[in-house]
Amino acid sequence: MLVTGLWGIRRQGSMWRDEAVTYDMAHRTLAELWPTLRTVDAVHGLYYVLMRGWFLVFDGGVVALRLPSVVAMAAAAAGVALLGRQLAGRRAGLFAGLVFVLLPMVQQYAQEGRSYAMVCALVVWSTYLLARVAARPSRRLWAGYGALSLAACLMHEFAVLALPAHGAAVVLSGLPRAVRRAWCVVAGAVVVALVPMALFSMGQSEQLSWLQWPNPVQLGTFIALVLGGLLCSRAPVARAGVQRLRLRPVALPLLVLPTALLVLLSQLKPMYVDRYVLYYVAGFALLAGAALDWVLRPAGRRGQTRRRLVYRSVALAVVPALLVPVNVFLRSPQSRTDDAIAVTRAVEELSSPGDGLLFLPSRRRVWAAADPHEFHRLRDLALDRSPVASHTLYGTELTGDRIQEHMMQTRRIVAVGDAKGQPLDDTDQEIAKRTVLRAAFQVCATRELTGAQVTLYARPGYC
Template identity: 30%
Template sequence: MRPAGRPVVRLLGQVWLWPAVVMLAVGGYRLGTPDLWRDEMATWTVATRSLGDLLRLLQHIDASNGAYYLVMHVWTAVFGDSTVALRMPSVLAMAGAAAFVALTAERMFGNRVAAVGAGLLFTVPPEVSRYAQEARAYALVTCAIAAATWFLLRALEQPTWRRWAPYCVAMALAGAGHLISFSTVAGQAALVLLHLWRTRGSVDRRLLWRYPLAVLVAALPVLPVVLLGSRQSDRQLGWIEKPSAGGLLHFGEHLFGSHLVFYAFAVLALPVLLLPGRRVQAWQALLLAELPVVGVWVVSQGDTSYFIERYLLFTMPAWAVLAGGGVGAAYGFATGLAGRLRLRSGARVAAGALAVGMLAVPAAAALPKQPAVRYVGSHNGSEEPFRAAAAVIAAGYRAGDGMAAPLGDQSWAMVWPGVSYYLPSDVHPYPVFVAQSADDAEDLSPAVCDLPASCLGQGARIWLLVLGDTRDPLTAVPDDEAQALRARYGTPDQVTPVGGFTVALLDRDS
């Protein structure tokens, strides 16, 4: 009989397990502490709508996030819409990405030290923690690209359709989650070409047409997202500035969330790039990390820019694979040198200590930055204090109160859904200056009323929210709305700046 504990022992020996467990711990730590920010509010307000309302909205805005919203629609229906519930899929996805990083490094470098090291290194950068704790698609896309890389390596070794199929699925999921992730094809193409060069004596010529065909098959399900997203790009991406050459040069520092961590990764990669043995595989990982960034930078020199670090977070697994390969190469060099010098006693222990020390350097560099992505306002800074504004309203709320929040040109701030999310379940101010609810308007925020005086409602009191800290909130709203409020309510009785918003109470009976 097979010992009952043997499957457990085998599981514990898998190179992907411990990176995934560590990523779960790192991503789950203080998961519910940072307040949701406006992008996460978009996820909440869309995912919790009916399926019909969700699909109608995607025809007007955010089609590029449509696949993610559908996933979250199902998720919230099962697990609810608390802050932890909204973010948990991202934590799980980053853990999956860490597992695939380890598997990819093992396949590229044939070294368990490189594999485990790569998976653990992936958990280190502050930006990985940041987006493991965000209710957006970036973590899921990162996991899909990490999986696609591993599936691609398997298919290159044995290019059968059974091995190409999961690659196609992973790439389609990544593209549907975020179109920019398809830029990884530039790095994958370089990886394939280097593989053909490395195996030129026994190359399988089927790769010459099967890889392009697999990319085409993966792209077909993404085409509807491309068509819808292209019509919506001006509204969604117009705020991103065209990147400079300096922006490309220093992009890694922003991608990692710490220039010290980025430089530590770069130094760790040197052994595998310089020492003989796996240099071709190291260049495959480097090009996989760099070419998508360069490609997006070039495209962003046109009318629309896409060059922002979170859009390119999916390149982080390749950086971790490369750095892990460096750790494995240094370990192998140290053990080989000890063998040649006949220093067998304690040689592996010393080489292991070297590998652990190499892993500790970026971890130590990242440690001071980790709290910065976990405090209450870390996702939104001081500009979106939804919870603080909701607390002011809840403390003074009376049944029949109304609420007016920035809409129209200021709807990007997501104040209405953001404050509504944090209001207690028994606090229901009626909407002021709203012509249609967000659901009826098929948008992320309610539609603004064209005739403010007719949309005041009959309440004796209105809670007014405006952007910025001000002692005179009526000067921060459109003139026609301010005129309607002054005519019925006069000046505000209570003005409370909350660090990015101002909450004012207008009472016509006072």
């Protein structure tokens, strides 16, 4: 996992908008970061603080931005392998870890400057400690399980959805009542400790206003993994002792419950994105690892012919080969929604010092966080207070009338906005920008980019 994570980590020097937010927030001082978290992105606060400390040690651009995620996902892969060994034996654990590494979602978020790889690692290791404490209860292991579970929840609140999966594992495995009672106490303590942050972040729920019904591709991926996991669960697995968790009661709830609960919650308010519960793929990896262990056992132990074993081995080798093009694509700039670095390059090509600058809509000002020095050459015609000064992600803008006044005093404007076909915001500021550009300016040049468009406008005669 560490090797594949380092492979193509620069992603050809690209950085998409969420990573640009991380890069910006991690470069703010704690005095600047705290007031921002009081108004926005509190759910990622712990991650930003950790990344702030990391950048003080190593400020190496996109490599530094993504390296913690690579290391975290490597830790998650190790945790999956150890958990599989604990539940189903050494070979099953090894195969589970390898399956986890090959999954495209794991490859994608191992190279993303966001908190999801860390959350995945924390949930996997808390599950491993749960398996250990179920086998040999001790206060030290219970404390470790609670600490890791709470850390995962503080890193991202939706990690709390792993607790119902753990509860199902404890019940379905038929553990003694004392173990079930101890789990309830620890899980309850984690939830109580999380409540203050959850209540605080609920006031920032407008951040999820961009979410609609669950993405069909993401939902389809989840359904495919569930079906694959159910198929793999039919393979025989060595039964564990009465005081140990068993593979299926651990893996199936971890695979199904977090995502299913998040989809159900999305009926009240849209909030489903697969990366919020990325750790569910560990459940599939555990089941697939046990199934591979069964399929690849020596033929003599199950009376298989050597030819059948060769056929199965070849079939299993084809799957990783088919994933190679996918994993190569994930290391390209086109694999993400947009590319803030490409936007910066386009602005540099089209603009001259002193030109006007507009972001349409204003939240696309986050692209400037990837390379703020380049944007300082231009005059942001709509900006009232910068993101840092306003303690926001995107800054605050002037009124529509003031923006119109500034635009009419400018000869050339570089407009940075969404790609064609995206919904248009209907605020006074956005309407003023679009109206003046259509009425008083002409298009001189345009750069079409992944998820973005940069256009140079000028008054007649100044192209």
